[in-house]
Amino acid sequence: MVSKQVAALDELQDAVPYRVEVDGVPVCLVRFGDTVKAVHDTCSHQEWSLADGGTIYDNEVECSLHGSSFDLDDGRPSSLPAIKPIPTFAVELDGDAVLLDVANPTNDAPFPDH
Numbered sequence: 001m002v003s004k005q006v007a008a009l010d011e012l013q014d015a016v017p018y019r020v021e022v023d024g025v026p027v028c029l030v031r032f033g034d035t036v037k038a039v040h041d042t043c044s045h046q047e048w049s050l051a052d053g054g055t056i057y058d059n060e061v062e063c064s065l066h067g068s069s070f071d072l073d074d075g076r077p078s079s080l081p082a083i084k085p086i087p088t089f090a091v092e093l094d095g096d097a098v099l100l101d102v103a104n105p106t107n108d109a110p111f112p113d114h
């Protein structure tokens with residue numbers, strides 16, 4: 001596993017989606033206290049950044065364009081119009097460093113082709 005530092009924990013506000021790009025892959029990070037979750041930042045419905053205006057409800061990020069919500073652990077949508085899951089990624093914390101490996105997603109959702 002090749003993890004790269006993508007953020008510092010201190011720069012992430014709680015329950016606020018934050019976009020980073022790692023090896024060309026856009027990722028949406030969400031901090032919950034001492035835990036950080038990571039999903040692909042592109043909504044599986046249409047080309048839209050989940051971090052761009054997205055809202056966090058419990059363990060889901062809601063797309064700001066048409067309102068589909070995605071679980072931050074398994075990437076599955078819980079509401080239409082999206083029907084496909086989004087890739088999810090493991091996050092490691094090393095002190096204040098937020099580390100991510102986008103080459104090894106934790107589910108089998110397809111990477112968006114748009």
Ligand code: FES
Pocket residue numbers: 043044045046047048063064065066067068080081082
């Ligand atoms: S682009 Fe996200 S729900 Fe339509």
